[in-house]
Amino acid sequence: MNEINVAFVGNPNCGKTTLFNAYTGARLKVANWPGVTVEKKEGRMKYHSNSYKLVDLPGTYSLTCYTMEEKLTRQYLLDGDADIIVDVADASSLERNLYLTLQLIELGKPVVLALNMMDIVEQRGMEIDLHRLPEMLGIPVVPVSARKKRGLDILMHAVAHHYDKPAVPKEHHHPVGAHIHQHHDEYVMVYSDDIEDKIDIVISMLEKKYRDINNVRWYAIKLLEHDREIMERYPIDLSGIADESLESEIINQKYDFISEIISEVLVNKERKSAATDRADRILTNRYFGVPVFFLIMALVFFLTFTIGDWIKGFFEGWIEAFSNATGNMLENIGAGEMVISLVTDGIISGVGGVLTFLPNIFILFLALAFLEDSGYMSRVAYVMDGIMGAIGLSGRAFIPMLLGFGCSVPAVMASRALEDPQDRRRTILATPFMSCSARLPVYVLFSDMFFGKYAMIAAYSMYVIGVITAVAVLFVLSKTGKKTENDLLIELPEYKTPSKRTIAIYVWEKISDYLQKAGTTIFIASVILWFLLNFNTNGLTHDMGTSFAAYVGRFFAPVLSPAGLGYWQIGVALFSGIAAKEVVVSSMGVLYGISNVAAPEGMSMLSSILNDSGFTAINAYSMMLFCLLYVPCVATIAAIKRESGSFKFTLTAVLMQLGIAWVVSTLFYQVAIHII
Amino acid sequence: MVLYDANPGENVIIREINLQEKTTRRLEMLGMTKGTKVSVLEKKRSGPMIIKVRGTRVALGRSFVRGIRTEKYE
Incomplete structure (x- = not known):
């Protein structure tokens, strides 16, 4: 018995990925706005004696070829790999979900409908027959x-029994009496006589010209809809049969049938006003919506800094203890001075300095996961639509920017959800200014060292300046280029209590990314940095000022000096920060030979060294500004290249950010030293 | 009247969509076909609105709500 291929298809937000996860246990990302599962995800399972391959296809509203998700899903289903389709529908908005169901049935493959979110239906006092x-x-x-993992076995049972049986209507449904086309016992969706006539004509044309088409009826309908892709694949002369307005009529008739189903199947339509409507009265209110959003974000960052810092205290202790123990152990086994220095000053201070910030990053991602899974994220698109409109984008573009607070890489990728290429590029340019979690350690380090009890305000201000810069860049860009008519269109899903599993998977994914980065990029960067700092052309050196790194740093120092950053160490730190922004922190530790740079003792040591060299709070703030705005990390640059597909655009983005960083921090520094 | 003229709490029926061909199809696929009942949930002065159509909430931008011709429905 061969493996049975099961394709999971459904609208965005229908809980498809959660259902898929419940079967496969795959650690997948679940998000709440359309189109985030752009990749095809697969998992395998056994049910009774058969083995199944499950494929999670991108969420889509229909099978036309307008968006990337639609194209991907349709292509996969047409290529014939799938044996059976599991159509996941959100029962609480059954009417809209059935549109895709009818399209899937029309494809001619076996379909099983999984009605998800029945609990919401029941809560509202509705019933489905x-x-x-x-x-x-x-x-x-x-x-x-x-979510509750109910009905999973029955669904698989249905899949096992129907994977070789396409849909067969059990009963005639159309109320229209005499229908000259006797299709009702063949097809679920039967159109008006007028359209059925046209379908018959196109079918006979197709059958004459192309003998190898399976399910010719589906192709005929798509041709009548003037579907571009199918018209290119099977060109036939449609003149006199159908113009482009026929698609509209076909959609209308599908919805007419859906209305008929709903009127027979749905009992007590909307008896209770949904809890979602009550929440939305405040969260999307025309006056409160924006302030509430800013309050929520302020709370997110407040928790990130306070609770995160509190847990961070414990981490520092462990890492310091670990560093000391390792140093002692190496000494005991008679390791050389150089090895001990590499391990403790290079690796542990580099990687450890970054690991210390894990709690802050954990809290930030926990909050972002909560916003996404609760259904609030798509409201943000509506709430921010007014402000984004003023800078030439729809509120939809705000979602990638908001994600940028977590990490620029997925944020740049999320810009795919925007249809217009010009909007996409603008969003990609602005997103890296949203301060990502990797920059957070830099702010915490420098603001704790130099701003005492105002440290949190100093760190906070970075986020605000980042947003202002992003908005300013978008504003300037909106004055160039053409105006597009791409407007907001987004579904606002039902609010729900976020599922623990979904959030756990999401946060774990981010945390493991961070750990991986600490173990690879930051590890390697720390080792390279240690070598560059401890060697020169004559071999090992004890004076870092004569090392290779110092040469590199001195090369950058004159350029950075107007911004108050004209130190070779800062030059080295910023340069190595391109590998990953956290490396700025780890390199400060390595550069100044402080093993626990993020702990209070390490910080006071570093700040006194810096103070002695004339590096004050003004320089520190300038440094934070520069780190906020300059070249994004290599991973982001790669993402920009991938998404834009243009080397020139990527280079422009990098140079623009470098320029803005230099101008802003220089301006700040020059103004500040003349005032204070 | 266009959809934009309706206020929160009001119900209207879609009569015609006068937008780009592609946009019109997308709205229709989401269930906004001719004759469909729509209730307005939220509205901002600058334009974007939240409507409920066929049991689903949808946020529509400023130019879209001005391109949908509607009629009052009690």
């Missing part, structure tokens, strides 16, 4: 709860 629905659709319908 689970006997009538499968009768009318001609496919098995299984109620499931992806």
Whole structure:
């Protein structure tokens, strides 16, 4: 028996990925705005004696070819790999979800409908007639709860029994009496006589010209809809048969049938006002919406700094103890001075300095996961639409920017959700200014060292300046280039209590990324940095001022000096920070030979060294500004290159950011030293 | 009247969509076909609105809500 290939298809936000995860246990990202699962995800499982390959396809509203998700899903289903389709539908918005269901049935493959979120339906006092629905659709319908893992076995049972049986209507549904086309016992979705006539004509044309088409009816309908892709693949002369407005009529008739289903199947439509509507009265209110959003973000960062810093205290202790123990152990086994220096000053101070910030980053991602999974994220697009409109973008573009607070790489990737290429590029240019979590250690380090009890305000201000810079860049860009008519169109899903599993998976993914980065990029950068700092052309040196790194640093120092950053050590730190922004922190530790740079003792040591060299709070703030705005890390640069597909654009983005960073920090420094 | 003229709490019926061909199709696929009942949930002065159509909440931008011709429905 061969493996059975099961494709999971559904609208965005229908809980498809959660259901998929419940079967495969794959650690996948679940997000709440359309189009985040752009990649195809696969998992394998056994059910009874058969093995199944499950494929999670991108969330999509239809099978046309307008968006990337639609194209991907459709292509996969057409290529014929899938044996059966599991159509996951959000039962609480059944009417809209059934549109995709009808399209999937029309494809001619076996379909099982998984009705998710039945609990919300029940809460609202609604009922769905689970006997009538499968009768009318001609496919098995299984109620499931992806979150509570209910109905999973029954769904697989239905899959096992139907993977070789396409939809067959069990009962005639159209109320229209005499229909000259006797299709009702063949097809679930039957159109008006007028359209059925046209379908017949196109089918006969197709059959004459192309003999190898399976499910010719689907292709005929797509041709009548003037589907670009299918028209290129099977060109036939449609003149006199259909113009482009026929697509609209086909959509209308599908929805007419859906209305008919809903009126028979859905009992007590909307008896109670949904809790979501009450929450939205405040969260999306025309006056409160924006301030509430800013309050929520302020709370997120407040928690990140306070709770994060509190847990960070413990981490510092452990890492210091570990560093001392390792040093002692190496000494005991008779390791040479150089090895001990490499391990403690190079690796542990570099990697450890970055690991200390794990708690802050954990809290930040926890908060972002909560915002996403609760359904609030897509509201932000609406709330911010007014402000974004003033700078020439739709509120939708704000989602990638908000994600930029977590990490610029997925944020740049999320700009795909914007359809217009020009909007996408603008968003990509602005996103790296949103201060990502990797820059947070830099702020915490410098503001704790130089700003005492105002440290949190200093760190906070970086986020605000980042947002202002992003907005300013977008504003300037909106004055150039053409105006696009791309407007906001986004579904606002039902609010829900975020699922622990979903959040755990999301946060774990980010944390493991961070740990991986600490173990690879930051580890390697620390080792290289240690070598560059301890060697010169004559071999080992004890005076870092004569090392290779010092040469590199001195090369950058004159350029950075107007910004108050004309120190070779700072030059080295900033240069190595391009590998990953956290490296700025670890390199400060390595550069000044402080093993625990993020702990209070390490900080006071570093700040006194810096103070002695004339580096004061003004220089520190200038440094923070520069770190906020300058070249994004290599991973982000690679993401920009991937998403834009243009080397020139990527180079422009990098140079623009470098320029802005230099101008802003120089301006700040020059003004500040003349005032204070 | 266009959709933009309706206020929160009001119900309207879609009569016609006068937007780019592609946009019109996308709205129709989300269930905003001719004759569909729409309730307005939220509205900002600058334009964007939240509507409920076929049991789903959708946020629509300023130019979209001005391109959808509607009629009052009680």
